[in-house]
Amino acid sequence: MRMGTIALNAVILMALVIAHTLLADLVALGGITPDLPLVAVVFIALRYGQIPGTLAGFGTGLAFDLLSSGDGVMGLSALAKTVAGFLAGYFYSETKAQQLLGGYEFVILVGATALVHNILYFVVLLQGTDIGWNLAILRYGIPSALYTAAAALIPMFIVSRRSSVA
Amino acid sequence: MLKRAYDIAITFREYLVLSALLVVSVSLLTLGDSPQIRILRSLTIQSLGLLQDTFNFIPDYFSLRSENRSLRELNLRLSEEVNLLREAQLENIRLRQMLALRAKSAYPTVPARIVGKTLQLMRNTVTLDVGRDQGVRDQMPIVTGVGLVGKITATSSRYSIGQILLNRRMRVSAKIQRSRVDGIIEWEGGKNLALKNVAKTLDVQAGDVVVTSDYSSLYPEGIRIGTVVSAVQIPGSLFQRVELAPAVDFATLEEVFVVTHQADSSRVRLEREQGGF
Numbered sequence: 001m002r003m004g005t006i007a008l009n010a011v012i013l014m015a016l017v018i019a020h021t022l023l024a025d026l027v028a029l030g031g032i033t034p035d036l037p038l039v040a041v042v043f044i045a046l047r048y049g050q051i052p053g054t055l056a057g058f059g060t061g062l063a064f065d066l067l068s069s070g071d072g073v074m075g076l077s078a079l080a081k082t083v084a085g086f087l088a089g090y091f092y093s094e095t096k097a098q099q100l101l102g103g104y105e106f107v108i109l110v111g112a113t114a115l116v117h118n119i120l121y122f123v124v125l126l127q128g129t130d131i132g133w134n135l136a137i138l139r140y141g142i143p144s145a146l147y148t149a150a151a152a153l154i155p156m157f158i159v160s161r162r163s164s165v166a
Numbered sequence: 167m168l169k170r171a172y173d174i175a176i177t178f179r180e181y182l183v184l185s186a187l188l189v190v191s192v193s194l195l196t197l198g199d200s201p202q203i204r205i206l207r208s209l210t211i212q213s214l215g216l217l218q219d220t221f222n223f224i225p226d227y228f229s230l231r232s233e234n235r236s237l238r239e240l241n242l243r244l245s246e247e248v249n250l251l252r253e254a255q256l257e258n259i260r261l262r263q264m265l266a267l268r269a270k271s272a273y274p275t276v277p278a279r280i281v282g283k284t285l286q287l288m289r290n291t292v293t294l295d296v297g298r299d300q301g302v303r304d305q306m307p308i309v310t311g312v313g314l315v316g317k318i319t320a321t322s323s324r325y326s327i328g329q330i331l332l333n334r335r336m337r338v339s340a341k342i343q344r345s346r347v348d349g350i351i352e353w354e355g356g357k358n359l360a361l362k363n364v365a366k367t368l369d370v371q372a373g374d375v376v377v378t379s380d381y382s383s384l385y386p387e388g389i390r391i392g393t394v395v396s397a398v399q400i401p402g403s404l405f406q407r408v409e410l411a412p413a414v415d416f417a418t419l420e421e422v423f424v425v426t427h428q429a430d431s432s433r434v435r436l437e438r439e440q441g442g443f
Contacts (some may be wrong), residue, residue, distance in 0.1 A: 018214070021214060073289070
C-alpha cells in the first residue's frame with residue numbers, strides 16, 4: 001500500500017467518524033444508528049488485506065472512544081473494531097477484491113462483522129452489571145448490525161457500477 | 167536465532183499486529199481516566215465541538231434560539247420553584263412539629279446549547295457549547311426546566327461532553343417523591359428508565375414522581391427524573407421492577423443548564439473507594 005493511499009484512507013475514515021458523530025442523530029431509527037466507519041473498515045480489510053483492516057479498525061475505534069468516552073470504557077470501541085477489521089480481513093483476496101466489494105457478499109460480510117463487533121462490545125460494556133448482554137444484543141446489537149449492512153449497499157452499488165462501466 | 171525470530175514474525179505478522187493493538191485497547195480500558203488521556207480527550211472535544219457548532223445549522227429548522235433560550239431559562243426557574251415548593255410542602259407535612267428546618271438553596275446554573283449528540287450502542291452522550299472557561303467541571307449535573315438530563319463527564323476550555331440518563335454507565339441515587347422510597351436509577355435500553363433496589367414491600371405506584379435523592383453526592387436533592395409507569399412484583403425476587411418515563415424528552419433536547427454544583431470531592435472519593443458511585 002502506498003503512502004498516498006494510506007493517507008487518503010485515513011482521511012476518509014476520520015471524516016466518516018466525524019460525520020457519524022455529527023449526523024448519525026438524523027438517520028437514527030428508534031435510537032439505532034448505522035456504524036458507517038465500520039463499513040469503511042470492512043471495505044479497507046477486503047480491499048487491502050488483514051493488517052490494513054486491523055489498523056483501520058483500531059484507529060477508527062480509538063477516535064470513537066476519544067469522542068464519546070469519559071465514562072470509564074475508553075478503549076472499548078478500539079478493541080471491538082480492531083477485532084472486526086481483523087476478522088473481515090480473513091476474506092481478503094487480491095484477485096477477487098473488486099468482485100467481493102461490488103457484490104452482496106460485501107453486505108453480508110458487513111452485517112456479520114457488525115454483529116460480532118456488537119456482541120464483543122456489549123459483553124465488555126455490560127460486565128459487572130445486571131443487564132443481560134443477550135437482551136442488549138437483541139435490542140441494539142442485531143438491529144444496528146442490520147442497519148449497518150443496509151448502509152453497506154451504497155458502497156456496494158458504487159463499486160458494482162464502476163466495475164460494470166470499466 | 168534472530169533470522170528465525172524474524173521469519174516467525176513475518177509469518178504471523180497479522181496476529182502480531184492484532185495482539186499489539188488488543189494489548190493497547192485493553193490497556194486503555196484498564197487505565198480508564200489517566201491525566202494523559204484526559205488531555206487528549208480535551209483536545210478532541212475542543213475540535214469536535216467546533217465542528218459540531220459549525221454544522222449545527224443542519225437540524226436547526228427554526229431560528230428561534232435566543233427566544234427559546236430565555237423562555238427555557240424562565241421555565242427552569244419556575245419549575246425549580248414549583249419543585250422546591252412541592253418538596254417543602256411534603257417536608258412540612260412530615261415535619262410540621264419541628265421548628266428548625268434547613269433552608270434549601272437553589273444552585274447557580276450555566277445555560278448551554280447542545281451542539282452534538284453521539285448515539286453509540288447504549289453510550290449516548292451530548293456535546294455542550296460550554297466548558298471550563300464558563301465554570302463547567304466534570305461530574306456537574308445537567309438539567310432542563312422539566313428535569314435531570316445527566317452529568318458532565320469530560321471538558322475542554324469551550325466545550326464539554328455530558329452523559330445522559332439514557333446511557334448504560336449512568337446511575338443516579340433517587341427517591342419516590344410521595345413515599346420517600348429510595349432506589350437507584352439505571353437505563354437498560356429502550357425509552358424508559360429503571361428504579362433498582364426497591365424492595366417488594368415498599369410503596370410505589372404508577373404516577374409517582376421520582377426525584378434525585380439527598381443521598382446523592384453529585385446531584386442536588388429534588389430534581390425531577392421521571393414518573394413511574396409500572397411497578398411489577400417479580401416472583402422469586404426480593405425486589406420489584408419499577409419502570410419510569412424520563413421527565414426529559416431526549417429526542418428533542420436542544421438547550422440545557424449545567425448546575426455548577428461541585429460534589430464534595432472527599433465524599434465522592436470515599437464512596438468510590440468503597441465501591442459506591
